[in-house]
Amino acid sequence: MSLQPVASSIAQCPLCHRPVRGTVEACPHCGAERHFGPTWRESLTCVAIGLAIGPAAIVLAGAGWRMAALAGAIGVMLGFFVAHSRHAGDRWMPPRG
Structure with missing residues (x-):
């Protein structure tokens, strides 16, 4: 009997569209990084x-x-607030360079 991964623990990299674990901070395939x-x-x-x-x-x-x-x-305070409210969640950023 082989164990299968839980479907919710597998995600898709938004840049290269390959499967990655849902908890990774960087895609092992394309190098995209999750940024908060x-x-x-x-x-x-x-x-x-x-x-x-x-x-x-x-x-x-x-x-x-x-x-x-x-x-x-x-x-200045409003600009800081706008930046942090606009990008409040996590997102995937392409690799640097």
């Missing part, structure tokens, strides 16, 4: 956009530089 949350680049991009848009809108509205500094701080 945003990458540094995604976090920095969202924070930079928040830092640029917040103060620009306040300066264009004519509210002054102090309000622009406050809007920049709020923009």
Whole structure:
């Protein structure tokens, strides 16, 4: 009598479509890696956009530089929140290089 793997423990790599264990962190076939949350680049991009848009809108509205500094701080926090809420789950990333 041979043991068969439980069907729920086998998954398919989203990049190469070969079977992999559901618990692996990297595909042994194509090298794709499971990644949780945003990458540094995604976090920095969202924070930079928040830092640029917040103060620009306040300066264009004519509210002054102090309000622009406050809007920049709020923009940074909102950018960080957006990056982490947008990429909250796990996903497969192609291998580097």
